[in-house]
Amino acid sequence: MIEATGLRKQYGDFTAVDGIDFAIEPGEAFGFLGPNGAGKSTTMRMIAATSTRSAGDLRVLGFDPETHGPEVRAQLGIVPQADQLDEELRVVDNLIVYGRYFGLPLDYVKRRSEELLEFAQLTEKRTARVDGLSGGMKRRLTIARGLINAPKAMLLDEPTTGLDPQARHVLWDRLFRLKEEGTTLVLTTHYMDEAEQLCDRLVVIDKGTIVAEGSPAALIREYSTREVLEVRFGSARNAQAAEAMAGIGQRIEVLPDRVLVYDHDGEAAMSAVHERGLSPITSLVRRSSLEDVFLRLTGRSLIE
Amino acid sequence: MSESMPTRTLADAGGVDHGAVARRSRTWGWWFVAEHRIRAMRSYVFSWVGLGIGEPFLYIVGLGFGLGMLVDANQGEQGVDGVPYIVFVAPALALAAAMQTAAQENTYGVFGGFKWFPMFFSMGGTPISAAHIVLGFQLSVLVRVLLPLTAFAVVMIVLQLGTVGGALVLIGIGLLLATAFGFAVMSWVSTQTDDRGQLSFIERFVVVPLTLFSGTYFPLETLPLLLQWIGWISPLWHAVELGRTALYGAAIEPMMLLVHVGYLVAIAVVCCLLSIRTFAKRLDK
Numbered sequence: 001m002i003e004a005t006g007l008r009k010q011y012g013d014f015t016a017v018d019g020i021d022f023a024i025e026p027g028e029a030f031g032f033l034g035p036n037g038a039g040k041s042t043t044m045r046m047i048a049a050t051s052t053r054s055a056g057d058l059r060v061l062g063f064d065p066e067t068h069g070p071e072v073r074a075q076l077g078i079v080p081q082a083d084q085l086d087e088e089l090r091v092v093d094n095l096i097v098y099g100r101y102f103g104l105p106l107d108y109v110k111r112r113s114e115e116l117l118e119f120a121q122l123t124e125k126r127t128a129r130v131d132g133l134s135g136g137m138k139r140r141l142t143i144a145r146g147l148i149n150a151p152k153a154m155l156l157d158e159p160t161t162g163l164d165p166q167a168r169h170v171l172w173d174r175l176f177r178l179k180e181e182g183t184t185l186v187l188t189t190h191y192m193d194e195a196e197q198l199c200d201r202l203v204v205i206d207k208g209t210i211v212a213e214g215s216p217a218a219l220i221r222e223y224s225t226r227e228v229l230e231v232r233f234g235s236a237r238n239a240q241a242a243e244a245m246a247g248i249g250q251r252i253e254v255l256p257d258r259v260l261v262y263d264h265d266g267e268a269a270m271s272a273v274h275e276r277g278l279s280p281i282t283s284l285v286r287r288s289s290l291e292d293v294f295l296r297l298t299g300r301s302l303i304e
Numbered sequence: 305m306s307e308s309m310p311t312r313t314l315a316d317a318g319g320v321d322h323g324a325v326a327r328r329s330r331t332w333g334w335w336f337v338a339e340h341r342i343r344a345m346r347s348y349v350f351s352w353v354g355l356g357i358g359e360p361f362l363y364i365v366g367l368g369f370g371l372g373m374l375v376d377a378n379q380g381e382q383g384v385d386g387v388p389y390i391v392f393v394a395p396a397l398a399l400a401a402a403m404q405t406a407a408q409e410n411t412y413g414v415f416g417g418f419k420w421f422p423m424f425f426s427m428g429g430t431p432i433s434a435a436h437i438v439l440g441f442q443l444s445v446l447v448r449v450l451l452p453l454t455a456f457a458v459v460m461i462v463l464q465l466g467t468v469g470g471a472l473v474l475i476g477i478g479l480l481l482a483t484a485f486g487f488a489v490m491s492w493v494s495t496q497t498d499d500r501g502q503l504s505f506i507e508r509f510v511v512v513p514l515t516l517f518s519g520t521y522f523p524l525e526t527l528p529l530l531l532q533w534i535g536w537i538s539p540l541w542h543a544v545e546l547g548r549t550a551l552y553g554a555a556i557e558p559m560m561l562l563v564h565v566g567y568l569v570a571i572a573v574v575c576c577l578l579s580i581r582t583f584a585k586r587l588d589k
Binding site: 045050051052068073074075080082084087088089093097098102103104108150152 | 319324328329344433
């Protein structure tokens with residue numbers, strides 16, 4: 001339902017998105033995972049017909065966003081990175097005025113607003129002014145707002161950035177429900193746990209290009225081992241210790257604060273480290289994550 | 305899932321025809337913008353009504369009667385422009401208030417809409433276009449301007465300054481002036497991306513000087529020729545000339561009638577187009 005080939009966005013000399021291809025199917029939860037400045041938000045804006053592409057082809061729900069902006073936006077639910085709510089209006093009025101932009105009749109918009117407030121768990125706040133809401137509540141209201149026109153796909157740009165862990169879980173729960181109901185979700189994130197939790201399929205994006213594509217599990221299988229051993233020797237000694245560990249596991253990655261040993265059996269790797277007479281300050285065996293995939297592909301961490 | 309749960313989903317709430325949505329928004333988007341802004345005004349309406357009614361009384365009574373007594377005593381029978389000073393100054397006060405309100409709304413509303421409470425960007429995510437935002441915003445400003453204009457007209461009618469019809473026509477002239485001046489302010493403010501205090505220039509260096517030098521408190525001809533040009537380029541002067549003719553039948557050449565209206569319409573159209581261009585550029589990130 002959304003298809004891009006050779007999609008590019010150029011701002012003067014700077015190339016934000018450098019010729020990417022992707023295709024998103026109906027009912028799928030599709031993610032763009034990458035660090036800040038990778039070109040994720042720019043891609044989202046091009047899909048949403050609020051940013052004109054510099055080159056390439058793009059079809060969104062049957063239309064070219066460049067020539068049929070209103071037709072594309074009529075079918076989408078947009079959750080921008082900044083909430084952009086009307087802080088002067090009451091909670092329920094934010095939904096009503098937004099629904100009117102889609103030309104929906106006032107009585108329909110009013111009825112639907114109540115349903116959506118319930119979905120967003122904001123019914124009690126319906127007459128509160130927006131400037132008094134918490135960050136998580138504002139985010140949920142923005143998602144409710146994006147649903148007002150019964151969109152065929154929801155575009156969520158960094159849906160949980162800036163929220164505390166509890167508020168993130170409440171939000172994920174709501175997004176899960178949308179996903180279960182078959183809503184197509186397109187989201188950007190620089191949180192690997194968010195991508196793992198919500199996305200059926202994702203592309204890893206770095207410096208405006210796609211470096212890998214697949215389901216979270218497939219990406220981890222392809223680019224990482226089953227388990228990872230994390231050992232810390234203190235920042236001054238990590239590099240030296242890593243040299244002494246050479247040959248343990250399938251691959252060793254040295255980060256400023258820790259050394260990562262990639263192996264199918266983390267405990268075995270740990271024993272091998274101890275056998276060489278090394279005694280790390282802390283050690284931890286965990287499952288591989290998308291963070292490891294990103295590290296492998298780009299040599300950098302997602303959150304810097 | 306229990307049987308009592310609705311089978312339709314939240315996203316697919318049914319009954320929304322997206323093709324019709326796009327068509328309606330292409331036609332009526334400007335109205336939805338105005339509707340949003342008018343809804344937001346509701347929380348201010350009481351303070352506005354208070355100010356809107358209080359201000360005209362204060363100005364007309366203070367300047368018209370107070371200063372008017374002094375002026376009329378000096379001018380004798382002939383008055384100013386053939387009428388008592390209070391009648392001469394009333395339409396100008398009403399129009400100056402319309403200009404000032406339009407300027408304020410377009411300064412802080414437009415800058416804020418991009419920056420402080422970025423409404424224009426969230427509107428940009430809906431099917432409406434930049435032109436709709438520009439037109440709808442200005443329409444909502446006119447609704448706002450209608451308040452002081454109506455209050456002035458009521459005061460004029462109550463105090464029997466000029467004719468009733470004239471006072472009503474004056475409201476229309478005020479709206480034309482607010483449209484022209486509003487778009488002019490918008491076309492500049494929309495190009496400003498950072499607030500470095502320059503926004504207050506409009507009030508201090510444009511609105512106030514234009515009010516003083518547009519034949520508002522005294523006929524433009526009494527100014528030295530060297531300063532009269534300020535009046536000629538001032539939308540307020542053109543509107544005031546029309547307003548005085550409307551209220552008490554001040555003499556005017558038919559040709560000048562066209563010039564005054566044409567000047568205001570031209571400013572409105574040109575500045576509206578400039579604003580649309582700027583809005584479209586800023587919304588396409």
